[in-house]
Structure formats: structure tokens, C-alpha cells
Amino acid sequence: MWACLLVACALLQLSMRGEGAGSSREIKVPYALTWGDSAEKVREMLHAVKAKETGLSEKAPGRFVLEAEGLGVGDPLLKKSLFTFREGALVEVELDYNDPSWDGDKALDFFDRTRRRIDERYGPGTLLVNQIKEHPSGDKVPKDMLYTLMIYRWNQPAVALELNFYSVEEKEKSYRLVSLHYKLP
Numbered sequence: 001m002w003a004c005l006l007v008a009c010a011l012l013q014l015s016m017r018g019e020g021a022g023s024s025r026e027i028k029v030p031y032a033l034t035w036g037d038s039a040e041k042v043r044e045m046l047h048a049v050k051a052k053e054t055g056l057s058e059k060a061p062g063r064f065v066l067e068a069e070g071l072g073v074g075d076p077l078l079k080k081s082l083f084t085f086r087e088g089a090l091v092e093v094e095l096d097y098n099d100p101s102w103d104g105d106k107a108l109d110f111f112d113r114t115r116r117r118i119d120e121r122y123g124p125g126t127l128l129v130n131q132i133k134e135h136p137s138g139d140k141v142p143k144d145m146l147y148t149l150m151i152y153r154w155n156q157p158a159v160a161l162e163l164n165f166y167s168v169e170e171k172e173k174s175y176r177l178v179s180l181h182y183k184l185p
Contacts, residue, residue, distance in 0.1 A: 125152035
């Protein structure tokens with residue numbers, strides 16, 4: 001049962017096809033989960049679909065993050081999923097997408113195509129952060145290091161969805177990540 005629900009939810013989420021401009025659908029928590037679910041329920045879902053729990057860490061008192069891999073369901077760009085619990089109840093699901101072969105243009109194109117599909121499905125998002133090629137502050141930060149951070153948000157009564165683009169570049173090294181954050185509003 002979990003496997004069927006997971007596949008249906010993931011395919012629906014990844015396709016993000018709208019029903020025309022300006023349409024607005026209900027944003028749902030990924031993987032057929034609901035806010036307040038326990039870590040045990042998330043682990044049952046992971047086991048049912050043969051995904052792998054890769055970590056559990058306490059980020060703050062009463063706030064735990066469970067990391068998992070293998071939930072891509074046909075999308076090799078989905079590298080990991082993070083499930084955040086506050087006082088034992090699910091409050092956020094983060095989906096991290098990246099590809100080591102992405103250059104800046106490919107990563108931004110993936111981010112922009114994802115944003116447009118979400119806009120089509122849920123209505124226009126709100127730009128929260130737009131920091132492009134800025135130098136991080138700090139004495140120990142290399143002078144040629146630049147970062148980019150862009151965040152869009154879609155708010156609904158039961159779920160807030162954020163789409164983040166994060167990039168750090170320094171000489172020949174770079175790291176780029178596009179992530180979806182489903183949050184309890």
C-alpha cells in the first residue's frame with residue numbers, strides 16, 4: 001500500500017502539471033504523509049518502498065532530522081529527503097536535488113523550470129530571497145568565493161512550500177543545490 005501511495009504521490013509531485021494558467025491546487029505533504037506523523041511512521045514508509053535511512057540527528061532540543069535516500073522514484077536528481085520532527089511530530093519535508101555535472105546555467109535552468117511548473121500548479125509564488133553572486137562575510141572566507149541564494153514560497157492554509165536555489169563557487173570548485181521544502185505553516 002505504501003509503495004503505491006508513494007509512487008502516485010511522487011509522480012504527481014514531480015510532474016507538477018498545471019490545469020492552465022492561474023489554477024491553484026492544494027499543496028500536499030509528499031509521500032502521502034501528514035503533519036504530526038511520527039518518525040516510526042516515516043520509517044515504515046521508507047521500509048515499504050525500500051528506501052534507506054542515512055541519518056538521524058538532533059538539530060535543537062526536541063527537533064530531529066531523519067535523512068533518507070532512494071525515494072527518487074524515477075528521478076535520479078533527487079539525492080535525499082529530510083524529515084524534520086518537532087517534539088516527535090513531522091513538521092517539514094525537504095527534497096534535495098543536485099547533479100555534480102550541473103554548471104551554473106544548467107542548475108538555474110532546472111530551478112527556473114521547477115518554479116514555473118509550481119507556479120502553474122499552485123499559482124504565483126512570492127520571491128523571498130534574491131542574493132546573486134554575493135561574497136560571504138567573514139575573515140576566513142576566500143576572496144574569490146561567491147554564493148547565490150534564491151527562495152520562492154507558496155503559502156496555503158495547511159502547507160507552505162519553498163523552492164530554494166543555493167550555489168557556492170570558488171575557483172574551480174562549486175556546489176549547487178535545488179531543494180523543495182514542504183513546511184507546516
